[in-house]
């Protein structure tokens with residue numbers, strides 16, 4: 001029988017994997033002998049590994065925006081995390097593939113990539129619900145560990161697998177683990193990896209491996225174009241930079257990039273030509289035979305990657321505006337070309353990357369002639385990008401984002417920016433590092449050491465209110481509230497327009513129970529910053545304490561109108577009614593939080609508790625079950641369900657649920673023996689062995 005002439009092989013699926021903060025040279029396939037990255041190494045063995053890849057920006061959101069649009073940051077307009085979003089007129093790879101009949105989905109793992117920043121364009125599913133995760137440590141980015149992101153992407157793949165007819169998919173999965181803080185989450189991987197950073201990379205690799213293995217099992221991996229990369233690297237103290245974002249040296253600019261599609265790309269090959277993140281979209285479209293690549297700033301590298309044509313001679317552009325946006329220092333712009341790097345800064349830099357790959361010897365101005373063509377190339381890219389620039393809406397960032405960006409060093413308070421004005425980041429770095437180190441020491445309660453560092457900063461720069469404000473925070477942590485107040489007042493004398501300092505003084509007054517003074521301070525904060533939702537939330541709280549519920553609600557509503565994605569305000573109101581034992585009203589507000597954030601774990605538990613306390617047992621059980629579904633690894637939902645069952649005539653059920661809770665890590669005798677709710681369960685013969693199980697589970701296994 002003749003094959004119809006119009007028969008064409010279906011287009012391959014597309015899987016883009018990005019691992020955050022992953023230096024190329026920490027992967028086994030890029031030559032790091034101590035790496036534990038078997039999945040990524042195998043991908044390289046089965047595909048083309050690009051050896052010379054540069055990101056457009058060492059910052060998560062701008063880098064991903066370049067990957068997804070094929071445009072440089074000055075063209076797509078997203079110059080930093082947090083206060084930019086990709087504009088609607090941008091055309092993303094997802095939009096193009098969606099239009100071509102692809103089923104699209106994205107799974108991201110960090111708050112800096114949630115949909116409010118615009119990368120959701122073209123994705124039918126954009127899974128950015130991080131509210132079921134643990135509340136991050138003070139100031140840290142809300143993130144989702146690789147295995148949970150992989151679980152959710154795999155669940156989506158199962159649905160896709162069962163769908164009929166099965167459209168090709170475009171799936172983007174983002175893993176965040178290697179980003180600071182480096183938590184040694186998984187003991188077996190931590191033991192294999194040389195540093196906590198490498199353990200996080202190993203954790204991400206495990207997530208990558210699970211995705212690829214599943215596609216292999218389904219028999220569709222060979223029909224899937226895989227592009228694996230990182231948004232940027234990590235300095236690991238090179239050039240005095242602890243993490244990433246301030247500089248554009250290769251430590252943070254060079255990233256891995258691996259392509260896999262058997263029959264199109266050779267196995268176990270390398271490509272040594274220059275590649276940019278902006279080339280990914282046009283190359284994907286090129287492989288699929290789809291138009292659209294020409295409207296990007298990138299180059300379709302399909303034929304070059306296959307070895308059919310010589311590598312195009314591309315200029316690699318990178319920028320960072322973080323020092324400027326965050327600290328008022330000068331921004332950095334640079335290009336890599338033909339073995340050289342040029343960095344435009346107040347003190348410009350030129351490096352010979354072949355002789356000096358660590359960029360330790362600045363050849364400028366000695367070799368100014370060699371810099372000139374690079375300067376011209378940089379100017380050409382800037383001009384071309386500006387000519388086609390999209391407008392990226394800047395947005396008011398929510399409080400949690402602002403706090404974490406600030407603490408991670410992505411944003412400084414305005415007063416600190418003024419202190420840093422126009423400085424070359426190379427010069428500002430020492431001061432920045434000292435303040436940053438002090439801030440981190442405060443977070444981990446190493447207050448004496450923090451105080452010493454801050455004293456040093458103030459000795460050199462007595463006008464530095466950032467150091468003064470941190471000293472005040474040290475005093476708060478020591479519970480020396482008078483000293484804290486003294487420091488904050490001194491800070492305001494230096495710079496009176498700091499609304500946050502008024503807010504901090506308002507919070508101190510609240511702790512003393514001085515509602516009038518607290519109210520006065522929060523009003524001052526609001527006069528200086530009319531959108532300060534934190535001040536509104538506190539003014540609402542003060543009204544509530546005074547018994548003025550209507551006033552409290554009005555403040556909370558006002559805050560919500562300004563930042564509807566700020567669920568803490570609803571939660572605060574709910575918690576208030578909960579503390580007053582007005583459980584019906586508490587539940588009403590928890591429901592409003594859950595309407596916006598259905599997987600907010602702590603709120604599910606609180607909603608369950610509220611329902612339980614006003615006697616609605618079925619509703620309570622529903623919330624606990626939902627909490628259980630959201631966080632299958634937590635003992636809390638099972639424990640609460642056990643209490644509910646024990647109180648409602650089902651002590652046997654309670655015992656079984658407590659068994660589940662122990663398996664999931666419940667290890668508190670007090671919670672079992674001291675809780676009157678469990679009275680009926682304690683009478684059962686199985687109680688003793690339950691306690692034994694808990695003891696056994698809590699005792700570490702003997703070595704050997």
Ligand SMILES: [Zn+2]
Nearest residue numbers: 020021060231
């Ligand atoms: Zn990143």
